[in-house]
Amino acid sequence: MKKESIAIDMDGVVANVEVHFIDWYNEEYDANIIQDDLKGKSEDDAFPVPGIIKKYANTEGFFRTVPVMEGAVDAVKRLNESYEVYLVSAAMEFPRSLLEKRAWIEEHFPFIDWKHIVFCGDKSIVGTDYMIDDHTKNLDPFEGRKLLFDAFHNLEVSGYHRAGSWQEVLHFFEKES
Amino acid sequence: MKKESIAIDMDGVVANVEVHFIDWYNEEYDANIIQDDLKGKSEDDAFPVPGIIKKYANTEGFFRTVPVMEGAVDAVKRLNESYEVYLVSAAMEFPRSLLEKRAWIEEHFPFIDWKHIVFCGDKSIVGTDYMIDDHTKNLDPFEGRKLLFDAFHNLEVSGYHRAGSWQEVLHFFEKES
Numbered sequence: 001m002k003k004e005s006i007a008i009d010m011d012g013v014v015a016n017v018e019v020h021f022i023d024w025y026n027e028e029y030d031a032n033i034i035q036d037d038l039k040g041k042s043e044d045d046a047f048p049v050p051g052i053i054k055k056y057a058n059t060e061g062f063f064r065t066v067p068v069m070e071g072a073v074d075a076v077k078r079l080n081e082s083y084e085v086y087l088v089s090a091a092m093e094f095p096r097s098l099l100e101k102r103a104w105i106e107e108h109f110p111f112i113d114w115k116h117i118v119f120c121g122d123k124s125i126v127g128t129d130y131m132i133d134d135h136t137k138n139l140d141p142f143e144g145r146k147l148l149f150d151a152f153h154n155l156e157v158s159g160y161h162r163a164g165s166w167q168e169v170l171h172f173f174e175k176e177s
Numbered sequence: 178m179k180k181e182s183i184a185i186d187m188d189g190v191v192a193n194v195e196v197h198f199i200d201w202y203n204e205e206y207d208a209n210i211i212q213d214d215l216k217g218k219s220e221d222d223a224f225p226v227p228g229i230i231k232k233y234a235n236t237e238g239f240f241r242t243v244p245v246m247e248g249a250v251d252a253v254k255r256l257n258e259s260y261e262v263y264l265v266s267a268a269m270e271f272p273r274s275l276l277e278k279r280a281w282i283e284e285h286f287p288f289i290d291w292k293h294i295v296f297c298g299d300k301s302i303v304g305t306d307y308m309i310d311d312h313t314k315n316l317d318p319f320e321g322r323k324l325l326f327d328a329f330h331n332l333e334v335s336g337y338h339r340a341g342s343w344q345e346v347l348h349f350f351e352k353e354s
Contacts, residue, residue: 005302086302092291098275114269115298122292125182125263127304127320143304 005084005128007118010101012134012151014072014087014109020065021046024056038152046152057094064100068108071166077111079173087112088126090138091119132169136160147172182261182305184295187278189311189328191249191264191286197242198223201233215329223329234271241277245285248343254288256350264289265303267315268296309346313337324349 011017022033025047038046043053056062079085087105091097098119105112118126123133124141131142134151139160147169148160163169188194199210202224215223220230233239256262264282268274275296282289295303300310301318308319311328316337324346325337340346 007302084301088302092279092294092296095276095279098279098296099272102269102272102275113298117269118295118297118302119269119275120295120297121290124261125184125265125295125303125305128302 003082003084004130005086006079006130006132007086007088007123007126007128008076008079009131009133009135009138009149010087010089010091010105011066013132013149014069014076015063015066015104016069017066018152019067020062021053021056024062025049025052035152040155041152043153058096060096061100063094063097064104066104069166073108075166075170076109078170080111082177083130083173084116084128085112086116086118086128088118088120088123088128088131090121090123092121132163145176180259180261181307182263183256183307183309184263184265184300184303184305185253185256186308186310186312186315186326187264187266187268187282188243190309190326191246191253192240192243192281193246194243195329196244197239198230198233201239202226202229212329217332218329220330235273237273238277240271240274241281243281246343250285252343252347253286255347257288259354260307260350261293261305262289263293263295263305265295265297265300265308267298267300269298309340322353 008014018035022035025031026033046053076085089101091101105117123138126142128144130145131139132147132149133139134149134154136154136157139146139148146160148154148162150162150164161172163172185191195212199212202208203210223230253262266278268278282294300315303319306321308316308321309324309326310316311326311331313331313334316323316325323337325331325339327339327341338349340349
């Protein structure tokens with residue numbers, strides 16, 4: 001039987017960009033922002049200085065050095081045993097990120113073959129069976145089973161299956177199988 | 178009504194890599210290969226020197242300077258008026274090509290938004306309504322309507338809707354609408 005497939009988002013799902021944005025911001029502005037400060041805010045209003053997220057996302061080295069989300073490597077490795085796992089990132093907005101993300105995956109997720117990496121713009125062409133993403137705009141047009149990964153900017157949203165950690169993602173798929 | 182979507186391959190479909198490989202080969206080896214010499218051969222056996230295609234595909238500047246397939250710009254522009262057009266390339270195999278392909282699209286197909294560019298590995302996750310490709314391995318797992326674009330390496334294959342030029346692609350879609 002053909003394995004079912006999962007499209008897993010990068011930023012905010014396997015890559016902890018939230019912590020990375022905060023670290024870079026605190027360093028540049030000598031500030032003391034913590035994760036709780038961002039909760040419930042939009043990406044545009046996340047930081048006191050406007051445009052921070054786009055600025056850092058366009059800065060060389062940002063995506064290459066982002067820390068891995070806690071538990072992501074082991075969980076993706078486990079899912080990869082039973083599913084066709086694809087890492088799918090809307091990387092096209094930030095061309096600089098393309099090579100950095102490719103190298104980042106090779107470093108942290110070497111068991112994901114290049115054939116299973118997708119860099120796109122909008123994700124409406126993704127035809128996998130499952131999608132794990134922190135953005136409802138990516139999940140909404142998707143026709144398969146959806147899992148919303150908690151992020152500061154999506155905490156107010158309701159009506160989605162949610163996972164607050166990679167442990168919860170594994171629980172979700174245990175119930176599915 | 179939601180527009181139908183088309184995934185259009187790059188190499189061998191909108192980008193004339195065949196002519197580009199021949200030009201580079203003739204230049205390097207002082208040879209006189211012409212397109213007829215490649216007909217019916219596989220990509221591996223296309224040139225007297227083995228490994229030429231992978232070598233050039235990994236060479237800086239190759240994808241940035243590939244000529245556009247005759248008629249492709251006008252035809253894609255026309256399709257883009259009635260369909261959601263995506264340029265979808267299996268670029269992940271050659272990381273060096275990622276930025277070059279992104280810049281090439283911006284130069285030759287500036288009307289294709291970054292949201293409609295996809296760089297992937299295998300194309301089995303592509304869930305568009307149509308796919309135009311010169312490789313049967315990409316069309317075979319695809320569940321929508323398929324159009325095989327003629328290339329030297331696919332001339333022996335039968336059982337596909339075919340287009341030998343961008344004019345024929347437009348004819349195909351005129352009959353569809």
